[in-house]
Amino acid sequence: MLEKYLQIFKISLVQEFAYRLNFIMWRVRNVMQIFLVFFLWNSVFSDPTRMVFGYDRGKILTYVFGILILKAIVLSARAVDVAGEISRGDLSNFLLKPINYFKFWFTRDISSKALNLGFAIVEVLILFILLKPPLFIQTEIISLFGFLVSLVLAVFLFFLLLFLINLVAFWMPENSWAAQFLFIAILTEFLSGGVFPLDILPITVQRFLYLLPFPYLMFFPLQVYLGKIVGSQMFGGILISLFWVLVLAIGLNIVWNKGIKRFEAVGR
C-alpha cells in the first residue's frame, strides 16, 4: 500500500530532474526575491539596536530567512498542474485507475517540498555565510512544538487551497490560470507574510486578516517560532488554522464531486 506512494514520490522526483534547468532557475529566483527583502530590512535596521513593529534586527532577519525555508516547505507544490490536467482532459487517465487523485497529488507535493527544502537549506547556509545576519534561535519547547504543529497544518491548508483553486478548471478550463494567478501568486504571496511581515499593518487590518486562512500559511508559524505569539493566542491561532483545514477539506470534497459530474472527459 505504501509502495504506491513511494513510487509516486519517486517518479515525481525523476520528473523534476528532467526539468533541471527550470528547477535551478526557480531556486535562483527564490533567492533573488529574498535579496530584496533582506536588504530592505537591513537598511531599516542599520542601527542594530533599533526596535520597530516589535522586531529587532535579529528577529526580522530571521523572519526573512524563515520565509525562504517556509516557502519551500509550505508553498512548494506540483498541484499547480491539476488545472491543466483537467482542462486537457488528461484527468480521465486517473479516473480509470485505482488511485485516489488527492493522495496522488499530495504525494507529488511532498516530493516537491522535500526537493525544495533540500535546496533552501543549502541556500540559507550560503546566504548566512555571505551576509552574516544575526539569527534568532528559539529555545522554548512549547514555542517549538507550537511552531511544528502550525507548520503541519499550514502544509495541509495550502494543499487544500491550491487544489480548490485548480478545480475552477472544471467550469472554466481556459481561465483557470487567472484564478491561480490571483489567489496563489498574489493573495497568498502577500497575505501569508511572504513579502512583508503582517504586523506592520494596522491592528484592525491584522485582526481581519487573521480570520482568513492565508496568514496561517507562513506568518503565523513564524510568529510562533519567533516567540512573538505565545500562550492562549498561539493556541487560538492553531484552532483557527485547524478550522480552516476542516472547512476547506469539506468544501474541496463538495466541489470535486460537482466537478466530476460535469467533467465531459473532453477530447474525443
Place this chain on the structure above:
Amino acid sequence: MSKNAFLSMLMNRLGALVFLFGKILRFGFFIAFIVFLLKGTNTLAGYNLNQTLFFFLTFNLVDIVTQFLYREVYRFRPLVVSGGFDLVLTKPINALFRSLMGGADILDLITIPPLIVAVYFLGMSLNPTLVQIFLYLLLLINGLLIATAFHIAILSLGIITLEIDHTIMIYRDLTNLGRFPVDIYKQPLRGILTYLIPVGLMVTFPAKALMGLLNPRVTLLSLAFGTICLFVSLKFWNYALTKYSSASS
C-alpha cells in the same frame, strides 16, 4: 495586429480581467507595504514616505510601459520554434519592430494613464524645479531606451540559442529589485544593480534627478550609457540575424 489580439482576448475576457485585477491588487499591496513601513520607520535609506513612493511609482511606470510595448517578446520563442519567424522576416514590416512590438496589450493601456497621473501629483509634491522635471523625463526616456535595448538583446539571444523564457525571467527578477531605491543594497550588489544590470540607472536615477540628488556628471554618464546600450543591442540584433537558422521543416 492589436485588433486581433484584442478580439482573441475578449474570448478570454474573464481571465484577462481577473489577471488585471490581480496586478492592480499587487500594486496596492506594495503601496500599503511602503506606507505602513514608513509609518513605523519614518525613513528608508534616508528617504521619506513621499520619496520612497515616488521611487516605487517610477519603477512601475518604466516596468508597465516596457511590458505594454514589448509583450510580443514573450511570444517570440514559439514564433521561432514554429517557423513563424520566417514569415515575419519576409513580410514588409521591419522584423525587429514586429517581434518587439506586435502584441501590445490593450488592457495595460488602462493602467498607464492613472499611473502617470499619480506620478505627476506625487512628483509635484516633492517641489522639483523645472530643470529637475526636465532631467527626470529625460532620464525616464533613457531608462526606457535601456529597457528596449535589453529586450532587443533578449530577442537576439533567442534567435541564436532558442532560449528566451529563462532570460526574460532573470531580467524581470533583476529589474524587480528596483522597486525600492538601490541605495538599500550594500556594495557590491548596489554597484552591480546600478551599472551592470542597470536597474539603478533605469529607475532610481530619474527619480533621484527629480529630487535634485543626481550630480550632472552622473546624469550625462547615464545618458551616454543608454545610447550606447541601444546601439550595441541593434548591432547584436543584426549579428543574430546572420546566425539565424530557420527552424521550419
Place this chain on the structure above:
Amino acid sequence: MDRAIIVDHLVKNFEVTEKESGISGAISSIISPKKKIIRALRGISFTIQPGELVGFIGPNGAGKTTTLKILSGLLYPTAGFVQVLSFDPWDRKPEFLKQISLVMGQKNQLWWDLPAIETLELNRAIYEIPEKEFEQNLKELTSPLGVENLLKVQVRKLSLGQRMKLELIAALIHKPKVLFLDEPTIGLDLIAQQKMRDFIYEYNRRYQTSILLTSHNMDDLVDLVRRVIVIDEGRILFDGALEELVSRFAKEKIIKASLTKEDDIQRIETIGKVKKIAFPEVVLSIPREVVAVAAAELLQNFPIADLTIEEVPIEDIIRKVFRGEMARKKH
C-alpha cells in the same frame, strides 16, 4: 458471472453552450448563454459475454466513444442500466478499475519526459501487481510488439508508432478482464495496423479478455471481429454476426465480367444494373435471389471471357446502414 457487460436502455444527454462569433456574440454568450441538449445515446441495449471480441462501428458523433466512456466509469449515464463485471462503473471501485482498461488514441498516459519504464513501474505500484507477475506481463507484451529495447528511452524521443505500442502496454500491464479500445488503428500505417490487429486477436484468444473496440476502419471489422454493433445517432441499428449484416443488408450481389469484344450497353442492362463499364471490364449489380440465373444468361448470350460473383463491399453496406436505408425498412 455469465455476462461481462450489460447495457439496458442507456440514455446519455450532454448540455452545451453555443458560442457565437464576433464581439457581440461573445458578449451575448456571457449575459444569456444559449444552451443546447445533445442526445448522444437514445436508449441502447446490448450484452457482451466474457471473452467476446466485439466491433462497435458508426460515423462520427454516433455515440461510440460516449458508450465506452460510460462503460469505464468516466461519464455518468442520464438514464438506463449499466453493469460491467458485476460493478456499476460510475462507482469507480478500485476492484473494478483493476480489471478494466480504456485505450483512447489521443489520451496519453506515459509521462512525456521520462522513459516508458518509469510509467510502467508507477502502474505496477498503482495496480498492486506483484513483482514476478509484472516482469512476466512485461515480457509477454513487449516481445510481440518488438519494443523491449525502447523501454528506457524518453517517451518524447519515440516515433508515433512506437509510442502507441508502449501506451498499449501501459494500458494492459495489469491484465484487465475487460478492454475498451477507441479507434486502435487510427494513424498507423498499413503494416502497423495489421500488427495491431494480430496483437488484439492474439490477446483476446490467449487471455480470454472481453474486448470492445470502436473503429471506422472496415479492415478492422473484417479481419478481427465476428460480432458487430452498428450505432448511429445514439441508436443501435444492428447487433449481430458480421456475415448476417452482409446477408441482411446486402440485397444484391456483384457480378464482375470481362468482355472479349465491345457490346451494346443497353443490351447488358437487360440482365441487371450496370454499375461500371470500362472495356473490357463491366460491373453489374444483381438481386441476390437471381444472381445465378443472371450469370448463366450472361455466359450464354454475351461474349464473356471471365466472370466472378462477389459480395457488395463492406463499406457500401455500412454506408447504406448509416444512410438509414435499413432504418426505414422495418425488419
